[in-house]
Each structure stands twice: as C-alpha cells, then as structure tokens.
Amino acid sequence: MGINCLRVVPKIPPSAKHKIIISHSLLFTKRSSRAIHAAAASSSMSYEKELAAAKKAASLAALLCQKVQKALLQSDVHSKSDKSPVTVADYGSQALVSLVLERELPSESFSLVAEEDSGDLRGNSGQETLQRIRTLVNDTLANNEYSSVSNLTTDDVLRAIDNGKSEGGSRGQHWVLDPIDGTKGFLRGDQYAIALALLDEGKVVLGVLACPNLTLTSISGENQQSSQDKVGCLFFATVGTGTYMQPLDGSSLQKVNVSATENPEEASLFESFEAAHSLHDLSSTIAKKLGVKAPPVRIDSQAKYGALSRGDGEIYLRFPHKGYREKIWDHAAGCIVVTEAGGVVADAAGNPLDFSKGKYLDLETGIIVTNQKLMPLLLKAVKESLEEKASSL
Numbered sequence: 235m236g237i238n239c240l241r242v243v244p245k246i247p248p249s250a251k252h253k254i255i256i257s258h259s260l261l262f263t264k265r266s267s268r269a270i271h272a273a274a275a276s277s278s279m280s281y282e283k284e285l286a287a288a289k290k291a292a293s294l295a296a297l298l299c300q301k302v303q304k305a306l307l308q309s310d311v312h313s314k315s316d317k318s319p320v321t322v323a324d325y326g327s328q329a330l331v332s333l334v335l336e337r338e339l340p341s342e343s344f345s346l347v348a349e350e351d352s353g354d355l356r357g358n359s360g361q362e363t364l365q366r367i368r369t370l371v372n373d374t375l376a377n378n379e380y381s382s383v384s385n386l387t388t389d390d391v392l393r394a395i396d397n398g399k400s401e402g403g404s405r406g407q408h409w410v411l412d413p414i415d416g417t418k419g420f421l422r423g424d425q426y427a428i429a430l431a432l433l434d435e436g437k438v439v440l441g442v443l444a445c446p447n448l449t450l451t452s453i454s455g456e457n458q459q460s461s462q463d464k465v466g467c468l469f470f471a472t473v474g475t476g477t478y479m480q481p482l483d484g485s486s487l488q489k490v491n492v493s494a495t496e497n498p499e500e501a502s503l504f505e506s507f508e509a510a511h512s513l514h515d516l517s518s519t520i521a522k523k524l525g526v527k528a529p530p531v532r533i534d535s536q537a538k539y540g541a542l543s544r545g546d547g548e549i550y551l552r553f554p555h556k557g558y559r560e561k562i563w564d565h566a567a568g569c570i571v572v573t574e575a576g577g578v579v580a581d582a583a584g585n586p587l588d589f590s591k592g593k594y595l596d597l598e599t600g601i602i603v604t605n606q607k608l609m610p611l612l613l614k615a616v617k618e619s620l621e622e623k624a625s626s627l
C-alpha cells in the first residue's frame with residue numbers, strides 16, 4: 235500500500251469527446267413521467283422493493299465515487315494481486331451498496347457476489363487506506379438520509395465489504411455487484427459504472443447501472459457534444475417491464491429502447507477502451523464484413539450497455555484475449571438493461587449468457603450485443619471472422 239498523498243487531477247469527463255444523435259425523443263413531460271412511474275411500479279410488483287433499494291444503493295455509491303474521482307490522491311489507488319487497479323472508491327462503493335441493501339431489505343438469506351474483498355485492507359499496510367474508506371462511507375451516509383447509521387467502525391466496513399463473498403449459483407436470490415466497473419476509466423477521469431443486478435434461480439431479474447460520467451444525451455452521431463451537457467445516468471430494468479433511464483439526481487424518468495436500425499452500414503459499434511480487454515483487430519474485421527462505416531466508439535465499462543440500451547449505437551463487441559474468464563458482475567446488470575430495452579446479448583456462438591454457474595460466465599469466447607434485426611447478420615460475420623482467424627494461426 236502506498237503512502238504518498240500526491241494529488242492526481244483527473245481529466246474532465248469525456249463529454250466533449252463524442253458526438254450526439256438524438257435517435258429518439260428525449261422530451262419529457264410531467265404527465266408522461268407520472269404515467270411511466272405508475273406503469274413501472276405496477277408491472278414490476280414482484281421486484282419493486284428490491285428495485286427501490288438497488289437504485290438507492292447504486293446512487294449513493296455513485297456519490298462516493300464522484301467525490302473521490304474529483305480529487306483523487308495517489309494513495310487512493312492500489313494494485314491487486316492480478317495487477318489490476320483498485321481504489322478507495324471501489325471498496326467504499328462495495329461497502330455502501332452492501333450496507334444499504336442489508337438495511338433496506340432485511341433478510342436472513344442476504345447473498346452478495348461482488349468483485350472486491352477486504353484482504354489487502356486487513357494488514358498493517360492497509361490501515362491508512364481503511365480509515366480513508368471508513369470516512370468516505372460514513373460521510374456519504376451522514377449526508378444522505380442515513381445519518382443514524384453513519385458511525386461505522388472499521389470492522390463494520392470490513393464486514394460490509396466481505397458480505398460480497400458469496401459464490402452465487404442457480405438456487406435462490408443473489409445480488410451481483412461491480413462496485414466500479416471500468417476502474418481504469420475511473421482513474422483516467424473517463425467512463426465507469428456502478429453495476430448491480432439480482433439473480434433469482436440463476437436468472438438476472440433486475441439490473442441497475444449508475445454511470446456518473448455518461449451524458450444524458452446520446453454519445454454518438456453527428457452533433458458535437460458540449461461540456462455543458464448534463465452527465466450522470468441511472469439505467470434500471472426488471473424482468474418483463476422494460477428499461478428506464480433517469481438522471482442520477484432522479485429529476486425525471488424515461489423509457490428507453492435499443493436502436494431500430496436494420497442496415498449495418500448505418501450502425502455504430504462500441505468496444506472496450508482498453509485494448510488489453512478486447513481484441514480490437516477482430517472487432518474491426520467483423521465490422522468490415524458487416525459493412526459498418528463509422529469508426530468504433532471506445533468507452534470503458536458497462537456504460538456501453540447503457541448507451542446501447544437507449545439507441546446511441548447498435549453493436550457492442552467484446553473478445554477478450556485467450557484464457558481470460560468473464561465474471562458475472564461485468565455483465566449481469568448490463569445484460570438485463572439491454573434485453574429489457576429490446577436488445578439481444580449472446581456469446582460468440584449465439585447462446586444466451588448463463589449467470590447461474592457461480593462467479594464466472596461459462597461461454598464460447600466473446601460477447602456480442604445488438605438489436606434483434608441485426609443479430610443474425612452479426613452472428614454470421616462473427617462466425618466467418620473467427621473461422622478466418624483460426625485458419626490463419
């Protein structure tokens with residue numbers, strides 16, 4: 235654990251980096267807001283309480299992450315045993331979500347499968363970091379209607395983080411959490427997401443994606459975005475009820491749908507920002523075969539699923555390097571947000587993702603996401619490209 239306290243000034247969120255198409259109306263009236271609230275509430279009765287708790291938890295975690303990203307200290311950033319980065323915000327977000335879910339949904343069978351664990355915070359070298367996390371968590375709780383539970387000790391914080399040790403599986407209910415998805419993006423001052431989902435008997439039934447740096451308007455298209463564009467989106471979906479988006483401040487609500495584009499030449503494509511996380515060459519071969527004209531849009535995290543769910547782009551391709559095993563928390567929330575908006579999420583062979591096998595997704599290499607019209611064409615292009623790649627080895 236480092237002890238330096240140098241200030242790292244993050245870049246301004248990338249609102250100016252992408253262009254805008256308003257592919258569907260973002261207009262919103264008070265009357266339509268009430269109607270949508272009523273429809274969302276009545277049709278998602280079975281997971282209504284869980285959804286309200288998940289939205290609260292993810293929004294609170296987003297506040298903590300925003301505070302840390304605005305004034306990141308070098309001592310806030312550490313390296314895990316697999317060399318991937320983790321920050322006080324990843325730990326703080328996980329602790330907050332765990333605490334809020336437990337408080338809002340008291341149950342003996344609370345189960346959480348989450349990315350982080352407290353191992354590195356328990357030794358002597360972790361004490362300073364642990365105190366910083368404790369302060370961040372207590373301050374966030376105290377400022378946001380949880381002042382009665384804002385006197386947490388470091389042991390309380392460690393316990394809350396380690397609630398996330400469940401293995402998941404095909405029986406009962408399990409929450410699935412990525413406290414910061416896209417930690418590298420978070421460190422760059424770019425996109426990241428707090429991704430929370432609920433599994434019920436092995437199926438994703440609820441998903442919430444908080445994307446603090448994603449503009450409320452579309453991120454791709456012809457219009458230049460401006461630094462004035464409001465950022466901070468909360469996407470949410472429960473099974474059978476559609477996908478909704480609202481500003482993180484909760485001020486409005488709209489139903490969203492994936493793009494209806496049928497012509498691949500008009501499609502735009504999302505992929506990981508980090509080349510180490512996905513084979514950009516393979517995506518480019520697939521895009522060429524399909525006839526996609528626009529250059530790929532590279533953004534971090536499950537913000538890609540959120541953006542696709544509201545029609546900012548049509549295709550998301552993810553082909554990790556050989557040997558990488560996908561974790562359920564990197565896709566569970568994004569998957570339901572896209573499918574409830576009318577999209578399809580599949581592995582490279584066209585099979586639906588199976589979240590019932592524990593922490594890992596067991597799949598044919600690659601995850602592909604698009605709308606229902608484009609999926610057959612995309613699958614064909616993926617199959618041909620993978621065959622060409624295999625025969626060239």
Ligand SMILES: Nc1ncnc2c1ncn2[C@@H]1O[C@H](COP(=O)(O)OS(=O)(=O)O)[C@@H](OP(=O)(O)O)[C@H]1O
Nearest residue numbers: 414415416417506507508510511533534535554558
């Ligand atoms: N080698 C490798 N290959 C594939 N994927 C990997 C790899 N290493 C990490 N990860 C996971 O990628 C998560 C970040 O998501 P993205 O790839 O969509 O975003 S990014 O553009 O790369 O930042 C990232 O999630 P977080 O750790 O939550 O940030 C990782 O789970």
Ligand SMILES: [Mg+2]
Nearest residue numbers: 318319349417
């Ligand atoms: Mg990570």
Ligand SMILES: [Mg+2]
Nearest residue numbers: 412415416564
């Ligand atoms: Mg992740």
Ligand SMILES: [Mg+2]
Nearest residue numbers: 349412414415
């Ligand atoms: Mg993460």
